[in-house]
Amino acid sequence: MNRHGTTPSTHCGRYEPVGNRRDFLRKAGSGFGLVALADLLGAESLLGGPTPHHAINPLTPRPSHYAPRAKSIIWLFMEGGPSAVDTFDPKPELTRRAGQKIDIDVFFGNPGPLMKSPFSFRQYGQSGAWVCEHYPNVARHVDDLAFIRSCHTESNNHVPALYQINTGIPRPGFPSAGAWITYGLGSESRNLPGYVVLGNNQGVKGGNLNWSAGFLPTSYQGTLFRPQGVPLLNLTRPEHVTRADQRAQIDLMAELNRHHLEGRKAEADLLARIQSFELAYHMQQEATDLVDFSTEPRSIRELYGVESDATRSFGTKCLLARRLVERGVRFVQVFSDGEWDAHAKLTQNHTEHCRATDQPIHALLTDLKRRGMFDETLVIWGGEFGRMPVSQGGDGRDHNPHGFGMWMAGAGIRAGVSHGGLDEIGFKAVTDRVSVNDLHATMLHLMGVDHERLTYLHNGRKFRLTDVAGQVIEPILA
Numbered sequence: 004m005n006r007h008g009t010t011p012s013t014h015c016g017r018y019e020p021v022g023n024r025r026d027f028l029r030k031a032g033s034g035f036g037l038v039a040l041a042d043l044l045g046a047e048s049l050l051g052g053p054t055p056h057h058a059i060n061p062l063t064p065r066p067s068h069y070a071p072r073a074k075s076i077i078w079l080f081m082e083g084g085p086s087a088v089d090t091f092d093p094k095p096e097l098t099r100r101a102g103q104k105i106d107i108d109v110f111f112g113n114p115g116p117l118m119k120s121p122f123s124f125r126q127y128g129q130s131g132a133w134v135c136e137h138y139p140n141v142a143r144h145v146d147d148l149a150f151i152r153s154c155h156t157e158s159n160n161h162v163p164a165l166y167q168i169n170t171g172i173p174r175p176g177f178p179s180a181g182a183w184i185t186y187g188l189g190s191e192s193r194n195l196p197g198y199v200v201l202g203n204n205q206g207v208k209g210g211n212l213n214w215s216a217g218f219l220p221t222s223y224q225g226t227l228f229r230p231q232g233v234p235l236l237n238l239t240r241p242e243h244v245t246r247a248d249q250r251a252q253i254d255l256m257a258e259l260n261r262h263h264l265e266g267r268k269a270e271a272d273l274l275a276r277i278q279s280f281e282l283a284y285h286m287q288q289e290a291t292d293l294v295d296f297s298t299e300p301r302s303i304r305e306l307y308g309v310e311s312d313a314t315r316s317f318g319t320k321c322l323l324a325r326r327l328v329e330r331g332v333r334f335v336q337v338f339s340d341g342e343w344d345a346h347a348k349l350t351q352n353h354t355e356h357c358r359a360t361d362q363p364i365h366a367l368l369t370d371l372k373r374r375g376m377f378d379e380t381l382v383i384w385g386g387e388f389g390r391m392p393v394s395q396g397g398d399g400r401d402h403n404p405h406g407f408g409m410w411m412a413g414a415g416i417r418a419g420v421s422h423g424g425l426d427e428i429g430f431k432a433v434t435d436r437v438s439v440n441d442l443h444a445t446m447l448h449l450m451g452v453d454h455e456r457l458t459y460l461h462n463g464r465k466f467r468l469t470d471v472a473g474q475v476i477e478p479i480l481a
Contacts, residue, residue: 061222062190062197067451072415072481073381074191075328076184076446077335079321079364081356082165082207083342086120086390086400087408088429089353092152093124093133096427097392107393107430109401110159111346115394117428121350130419137357140365146419147368147377148410149479153423153432156388156439159402161344162209164387167439169213171468178217178459179225180443181334183468184450186216186223187457191331195293196226199327201320203338214336218461225336228323293326307366316340318363325370328380343386347399368412377413381449385409392428406432409442415449417481440473448475 088094101119122135125142132145156173158164163173170177178186181198190197200214207213214225228235296304299322307322308314317339324335339360345352364384371377389407390400406425412418423435444454447468454473458465 060189060193061220062185064189064191065187067188068453068456069451071449071451072379073413073449073451074379075333075335076181076381076383076450077324077328077337077367078383079360079367079385080336080338081343081360081384081386082203082338083161083344084164084386084388084390084402084407085343085356086345086349086353087152087406087425088392089120089122089349089390089400090135090138090357090408091133091150091410092408092425092429093120093135094392094425094427094429097429100428105393105428107391109391109393109395111395111401113395114391114401115397117392118394118398118400121398122353128419130421132419132421135353135357137354138361140361143365144368144412147416148412149416149418150421151409151411151423151437151442151476151479152421152425153435154385154389154407154409154437154439154442155432156404156407159388159404161387161402164402164404165207165209165213168385168387168442170215170217171439171443171470175209175212176215176217177466178219178223178468179214180446180468181214181225181336182216182219182223183457184334184447184452186219186459187447187452188333188450190333193331195327195330195332197332198223198225198334199332199336200225200227201323201335201337202227202229204316204340205342207338218466219459225334293330294323296322303366303370306362306369308362311362313358314360314362317360318366321363321367322370325367325374325376329374329376345390345399346401347396349390349399371413379414381414381416381446382412383409383446384411392430403430406430411445411479415481417479420479422476422478435478437476438472440469441476443468444473445476445479449480 088097097117098119100117102116104116107114120135122137124133124135126133127142128146130146132142132148132150134142134145156164156167158167158173166175166177167173169179171180179198181200185197198214211225211227214227216222216224226235296309296319303322304310308318309322311318317337320337324337327335339356341356341359343352343356368377368382371380371382385408389403389405391403393400395401406429408425423432423437425431426433447454447457454467454469454475458467460466
């Protein structure tokens with residue numbers, strides 16, 4: 004019982020600390036931050052007695068609130084804001100009224116007239132979903148997708164919008180969705196991080212705060228991988244150091260750090276640093292093998308477009324994402340290269356981005372199905388906001404937080420459906436509006452987590468990914 008006369012509660016298999024969190028961590032065992040050290044150090048009597056495995060490894064798999072539909076998430080993030088009316092949501096009224104001036108507030112001011120899409124559209128599949136001419140391979144999967152056509156967000160500026168879509172809050176300093184998921188569920192991989200980010204070639208706006216652990220322990224933050232070459236800098240062991248020597252060094256550091264922790268009441272940042280040493284040791288072989296595609300058949304490399312200039316970068320990341328979730332990584336975020344931020348030359352911009360991502364997305368969905376992983380992997384496509392129905396600079400569109408589209412596929416998703424809608428010109432979400440909180444609640448639900456019960460006590464308040472809002476989007480669930 005605590006000082007209020009009640010017993011501690013659990014959240015997603017986690018103990019809700021009583022009183023001072025540091026006291027709880029100290030009592031739970033000073034090895035809390037050591038990934039996989041229960042087995043490795045226990046045999047050498049370095050743990051000072053038996054210690055529960057969950058108290059040693061913060062990424063140990065933990066039970067969900069209820070049976071999950073998804074084991075992992077691959078989020079295909081189209082940074083910059085793809086235009087709904089130029090990809091998956093054509094608006095005939097916008098075409099009819101093209102050239103008309105309307106009263107509309109835009110981010111950069113001086114809006115032009117309504118602009119029809121420069122692309123042609125066709126209906127595909129039994130669902131009859133509309134897809135633009137430059138996504139022909141994605142179009143082959145429309146009967147597996149659930150289109151969410153009524154998303155909206157709070158900010159019309161990239162960085163706060165990126166923070167919100169990733170953390171639920173349009174301000175820096177809050178835990179990302181991937182951090183919340185690994186905090187709640189842990190990871191099934193002992194040799195790789197539970198949350199991996201495959202960044203883009205220009206650097207994501209807002210930087211690593213998009214995959215930060217915020218006020219959660221830093222063990223749960225995303226790890227940025229490079230998709231080619233050595234995935235992490237300084238990962239390779241120096242040639243003059245043997246694996247046995249390195250193991251001995253890490254074991255010695257673990258022993259010294261254990262004594263250090265005892266005098267400092269299990270500082271969370273120190274625990275995370277210790278955990279990172281052990282994880283890095285295990286990653287040296289696993290992560291290097293991960294980016295070695297020589298073990299993949301040539302047909303798979305060709306399917307992902309790895310050997311084609313236009314699709315190589317995003318195709319490599321999609322193939323790497325499949326290999327990551329195959330090895331037990333819980334959450335993988337794949338950023339597209341360049342930006343869909345078409346303030347001018349939208350025709351060129353969206354044509355190039357569709358070309359770069361179309362074949363790799365098709366390959367990922369196809370490959371997941373062939374391997375029996377599609378029904379346990381949630382795939383998400385979308386950006387931080389959309390684009391305006393009016394023109395900017397002749398052939399461009401400004402930022403639009405009022406209405407944009409996303410789609411989900413795979414684990415637990417009702418295939419071939421469309422939810423919500425924008426108005427007749429594609430400006431605002433008007434039917435069955437979906438907030439960022441709703442998107443996050445749905446993601447957590449499919450992972451077997453109740454978004455209202457996954458909480459963390461910070462500054463005297465229980466925080467959650469969905470803050471004080473969020474509803475699961477039931478119509479898109481199977």
